[in-house]
């Protein structure tokens with residue numbers, strides 16, 4: 001890693017890489033805070049050195065996990081605030097942008113929760129996959145509105161983020177039934193909504209989320225169960241407006257099976273994709289802090305929010321080839 005990158009930023013990058021820090025919104029929040037630290041601790045001699053240092057830090061954070069677009073969106077937001085021509089001015093720019101970003105993220109999640117809660121009725125049961133703070137914000141708001149909600153929670157192999165969801169729902173007073181992933185179809189008849197988060201939403205309305213989401217959505221459509229995706233606008237992927245595709249992260253196979261067991265099995269090939277893509281036709285609504293959208297119309301919101309601004313997060317308009 002570039003030696004201009006502050007140890008705190010390195011630590012954040014490692015925590016994102018190892019998934020000690022995980023979940024698209026949480027990753028974005030910690031990346032923005034890391035850039036803030038890089039700025040406050042910088043002893044760069046001049047404005048150019050300061051900018052280069054911040055870009056190096058952004059790259060180190062960006063290279064951790066490829067799929068959740070909230071990460072480059074956060075980096076872009078903070079770096080775009082650098083308008084000053086002095087080190088002190090730039091430091092101030094980054095601190096303000098990072099603070100503003102984190103505050104907006106929190107507000108967006110609360111606003112999204114209110115929108116999502118309106119789709120849930122008193123007495124409804126939801127089915128969840130993985131752990132999404134955006135999805136849980138909808139349940140939390142519904143509970144605050146006095147609605148009784150129950151949940152069927154998929155454990156979400158291989159990392160079992162469903163356990164985190166079960167704990168959070170229990171804290172909200174929501175009764176939980178925990179199931180293995182392969183039991184989802186069996187229980188779809190008992191639920192009123194599938195409620196999941198997103199790591200990225202593409203311009204055509206496709207939803208990139210934890211592996212297993214697309215199969216769940218197809219089964220839910222077959223059973224007539226509505227599928228609701230909670231995704232604040234930070235999850236909209238600007239690059240997909242200009243034809244880029246979303247990279248699907250392949251994680252270490254040790255998450256699936258340990259070396260000893262692998263040897264006992266005769267060393268088969270193991271694949272461990274972290275995410276999959278659910279086509280828009282299987283999604284009923286994308287719930288954002290700006291309201292709910294049918295997936296096919298999300299591109300209109302994306303144009304409004306991003307315009308043509310889809311460059312790499314660390315690239316400055318006049319120095320795009322440099323990173």
Ligand SMILES: O=P(O)(O)OC[C@H]1O[C@H](OP(=O)(O)O)[C@H](O)[C@@H]1O
Nearest residue numbers: 022023024025132133134197198210
């Ligand atoms: O931003 P929030 O809604 O918290 O999370 C969004 C998504 O991030 C998670 O990915 P991972 O566990 O980091 O691989 C899940 O796929 C989850 O749906």
